[in-house]
Amino acid sequence: MIGRRVRANDGLRPAGGARAVVVGLSLVSVVCAGVGLTGCGGSGAAANAITLYNGQHEQTTDALVAAFEKQTGITVNVRNDDEDTLADQIVAEGARSPADVIYTENSPALEYLQGQGLLAPVDPSTLAKTPSPYNSPEGKWVGVSARVSVLIYNPSLIAESALPTSVLELADPRYMGKLAVAPGETDFQPIVTSVLRTYGQAAALRWLQGVKANAENHVYPDNETIADEVNRGTVAFGIVNQYYWYRLSGEIGVANVHSKITYLAPHDPGYVLDVSGAGVLESSAHQAAAQEFLTFLVSAQGQEIIARSESFEYPIASGVTTAQPETPFADLAPTAISIAELGDGAAAIALLKQSGLL
Numbered sequence: 001m002i003g004r005r006v007r008a009n010d011g012l013r014p015a016g017g018a019r020a021v022v023v024g025l026s027l028v029s030v031v032c033a034g035v036g037l038t039g040c041g042g043s044g045a046a047a048n049a050i051t052l053y054n055g056q057h058e059q060t061t062d063a064l065v066a067a068f069e070k071q072t073g074i075t076v077n078v079r080n081d082d083e084d085t086l087a088d089q090i091v092a093e094g095a096r097s098p099a100d101v102i103y104t105e106n107s108p109a110l111e112y113l114q115g116q117g118l119l120a121p122v123d124p125s126t127l128a129k130t131p132s133p134y135n136s137p138e139g140k141w142v143g144v145s146a147r148v149s150v151l152i153y154n155p156s157l158i159a160e161s162a163l164p165t166s167v168l169e170l171a172d173p174r175y176m177g178k179l180a181v182a183p184g185e186t187d188f189q190p191i192v193t194s195v196l197r198t199y200g201q202a203a204a205l206r207w208l209q210g211v212k213a214n215a216e217n218h219v220y221p222d223n224e225t226i227a228d229e230v231n232r233g234t235v236a237f238g239i240v241n242q243y244y245w246y247r248l249s250g251e252i253g254v255a256n257v258h259s260k261i262t263y264l265a266p267h268d269p270g271y272v273l274d275v276s277g278a279g280v281l282e283s284s285a286h287q288a289a290a291q292e293f294l295t296f297l298v299s300a301q302g303q304e305i306i307a308r309s310e311s312f313e314y315p316i317a318s319g320v321t322t323a324q325p326e327t328p329f330a331d332l333a334p335t336a337i338s339i340a341e342l343g344d345g346a347a348a349i350a351l352l353k354q355s356g357l358l
Contacts, residue, residue, distance in 0.1 A: 049075040050100040050289045053090065055083025056276060057311040061103065064305055068296045074289050083109040084186060090281065091116055100284040101293055103144070106186050107275045108193075108345035110141040115344055119279040123291050129298040130317040134275045137340045141279030144297045145306050145313040148332050149191055149272045150261045152230050152245050153237035160262055163237060167195060167270020170239065171210025180218040180226045180238030181211060183357035187223060187241050190272045192348035194337050198269040201351070208355035219357065224248075231259040241274060243312035246326055250310055266333035273334040276313065 054061050058080050065076045079086070083104040090097050090113060104110055113119050119140040127135050127142055134143030151163055158178060164170055170179060182188055196204040212219070218235045220226050226238035227248045245261045264271040278297055280290040296302045303320035306313055314322050314329045321329060352358040 049077060050286050050293060051077045051098050053086040053099040053102045054078050054080045055086050055104040060309045060311045064302055067305060068293060072292060087113055090118060095283045097281055097283055099281050100286050100290040101278055101280055103278040105276050107277060107339050107342055108189060110277050110279055112344035114138060114140040118282055120282045122294060126295045126298060134316050141277045142294055142298055143275045143277045143316055145276045146316050147241040147243050147274050147313055148334055149239060150242045150263055151237055152227055152240050152259055152261050154230050154233050154259050156233060157236040165265045166268050167264060168207060171207045175214045177216050178236035179214040180220060180229060180235045181215045182220045182222050182226055183352050184221060185223055187274060189345040189348040190274055190342050191270050192351060193342050194269040194272050194335055196347060197341055204351055205355060208351060208357060212355055212357050246312040267335050269335050271334045
């Protein structure tokens with residue numbers, strides 16, 4: 001599909017661990033196959049349960065699932081993994097997939113599944129709760145929350161005035177050895193796609209080769225590592241989504257934060273808004289319950305959970321705004337690239353491989 005991240009999710013869990021991790025088959029499917037219970041396959045107890053393939057932050061998903069189960073009485077069996085791993089698994093499983101819903105951090109995985117014809121149309125009333133630019137152009141998945149790319153930097157190593165203001169400057173030789181990147185992150189792929197669409201394939205490839213040279217020994221497996229290494233003073237700056245810095249601050253305490261974040265120039269191609277969303281599998285035997293889960297995600301109650309979550313994502317539906325102390329969503333100035341233009345990430349992955357970053 002669209003490449004692999006080295007990590008699984010972001011490791012965000014409550015102290016007690018994830019609610020339920022389902023490996024391979026859903027709990028319902030395992031029970032049905034093992035003992036042949038009456039009601040498996042769409043009636044009885046199984047009809048009141050859905051299986052969620054979750055590529056989002058486990059902590060936030062756990063809170064959303066708990067509230068949904070309490071409100072509806074529908075059980076949600078959760079399998080957590082990287083969104084690209086889950087999307088690939090759904091394609092491999094085809095019509096036999098036990099998944100009813102997939103929930104991802106970024107839109108390319110959903111666009112990929114949509115392109116494979118594996119997602120069902122979302123109820124129009126659900127889509128209407130999220131502004132249309134953040135939904136599937138074909139109506140096959142709904143936008144739930146968003147994040148934006150930023151520069152995280154250590155002021156003891158580099159002044160804010162010396163930082164790049166354009167994404168293309170990440171390849172400038174003056175940043176040799178000062179830059180950190182995580183090219184295997186699905187969060188980085190939309191930035192590559194944006195550069196590709198703005199400047200063309202040849203320029204994008206040269207840019208990635210320059211980024212690779214500048215990053216030297218600071219090519220990391222994930223954005224958490226970038227945030228940690230910049231904060232420690234191991235490397236001067238890196239590019240991440242904004243919530244990684246806010247989460248770091250919450251985890252280690254303000255007194256231990258030695259880094260800051262800043263934005264690229266307004267509407268720069270590297271200033272990308274990433275949309276997290278969810279879709280119902282066309283093959284789901286529990287369409288009504290699955291659609292109800294999507295409706296809950298974008299309801300005022302679901303969005304308020306996101307607004308107050310320690311994942312620091314921006315709620316984008318039902319008119320809810322973040323309750324966290326971060327730049328207001330309305331004040332952001334990302335590039336105008338659309339969900340459709342971000343596509344499924346395949347071209348970005350191909351370029352990353354060609355450049356040697358993957």
